[in-house]
Amino acid sequence: MDIPGNLTTGERVRLLRESRGMSRPVLAGLCGRGPDWLKKIESGERELRSHTLLMRLAAALQVGDVSLITGGSPAVAQPVRPGRLAHPAMPDIWQAVMTRPLTWPLPDAPPDPAALHARTAEAWRLWHTSDRQRTQVGALLPALIRDAETAARATEGDRRRTACVALSEAYRLTAQATAYLAPAEMAWVVADRALSAAQAADDPAQIAAAAWSLGNILRSTAHPEEAVAVVQDAASLLKPHLDGAPDDWHGVYGALQLHAAVTAARAGLAGSAWRYWDAGDRVAKALPAAYVHPSTMFGRANVDFHQISVATDLSASRQALALADQVDPEAMPSVERRARLWVEVARGHLSRGDRTAALHVMQIAHGTSSETVAYTPAARTAVLDLWRDAPRALRPEAGRLAEAVGVAVA
Structure with a gap:
């Protein structure tokens, strides 16, 4: 866009933000800061001196060069990637998700729902065991999404419910694989379809797992209160069904508590964060010691990993490092989750x-x-x-x- 040359850095930030229809809290949240910080930047009350924050603003505003923000100062002008990171799998995934036809001829022999369920389980396993999970899983997702959509439309009764579970799982995995890659509009579509498919299956555990994914989107778009509300609502839905339920239902319930713990920690709410973490810890202690949920990875090791994440997000670095000294990374079967632990450390x-x-x-x-x-x-x-x-x-x-x-x- 054509920005007048006489504008200050703060005025440029405000102009770019408003041109993209972004509120102050949303943009500030994408930068890891509060709306008061951004208000002071835009008003000129505070200078933007941090190179890291400048780069975050440029990425969040999706500008190709920080000189659009700074006015071209040679000291800080620098190219920057678009706001969403690029990955070669994204075009095909976008096509499968965003160009879904409203009507199409249904095959005489639609994909078998049980086989689809096995394919989604294998894709989740690949996500957690590969060190190139976005590339390898991303290659599977377009066909998996289309086949699950077809099965959900072409089957009835119990077979349709099984197909809807597979469809919800496919969209939840899509949310994981495209996190920080997908534009916001696609992220919301994916989260909503995962929840809708789970509701069509009338499966409380799947509904709760889909709410866990929706909470991720809410948290990443600077809506922490709504994220906590969604996962706690899902926990309330699931809790009455837990007596005698399979371990995986308890695993989803525990994962919801850990989700709320991290969300509260990132909002600086120490008391709430540790209360939610304690709730997740109690769930893990009631499950078999070796239990691991196949998609969320909830289990003893993940609870310990989240304890480190909560401490890190609360800026309790000494506590976080002390906790990290006590965990065994190899106890976590997910390569992706182990790597994120090392990032926290x-x-x-x-x-x-x-x-x-x-x-x-x-x-x-x-x-x-x-x-x-x-x-x-x-x-x-x-x-x-x-x-x-x-x-x-x-x-x-x-x-x-x-x-x-x-x-x-x-």
Whole structure:
């Protein structure tokens, strides 16, 4: 867009924000800050001096160069990726999701719902065991979505309910695989279809799992109160059915508590965060020691991992690192979740100013799952911070990591 040259940085931010129809709380939330911070930036009461925050603003506003925000100051002008990270699987997934026909000829022999259920289970297994989960799962999703949609329309009775469960699972997995990749409009469509399919199946556990995915979207779009409300509503729906229910129903219930714990922690609500974490911990203690939920990974190890995440998000880095010393990463069967644990530990070291340890741990995270680091904003931000502030002797290593992750370091 054509921005007048005489505008200040704050005026430019406001103009760009309003042109995109974004509210102050939403944009501030995408930058990890509060609306008061953004109000002061836009009014000129506060200067935008942080390079990291400048890059976050540019990404959230989806501008191709930060000079649109700064006015072209040579000290900070720098190209920036679009607001959503690019991945080669996205065009085909977008096509499968966003161009779904309202009517089409149904086959005489639609896909078997039981076979679809097995395919979604295998895709979830691949998501958690591959270090290139977005690429490998992303290649499966378009066909899986189309086949599940067909089966849900072409079957009846119990077979249709089974097909709807598979469809809900396919859309939940799509939400995971396209997190930070999909535009907001697609993310909302995917979350809504997962919930609608679960409701069509009349399956309380699937409804609760779909609400868990919807909570992720609400949290990532700076709606923490709504996110907690959704997952707690789902927990209330599921709780009356838990007596005598399968372990996986309890696993979903526990995952909802951990979701609320992290959401509260990111909002700075320590009391609520630890109360929700305690609730999840009690669920894990009542389940078999080796139990792991197949999609959310709820179980003993995940509860311990979330304890570290809660402490990190509450800026209790000393506590987070002490807790990290007590966990065994290999107890978590999910490669993706192990990599995110190492990212949390690296963030803890960064918050304490120990960049040498942070760089070492982030290298472990990248070695565990390169795509988890490359496509997670918190990890990318940590890598960029490391490159900018690493000790001189470690600067070449930090630069190689930043280049491997795809963070702009020019």
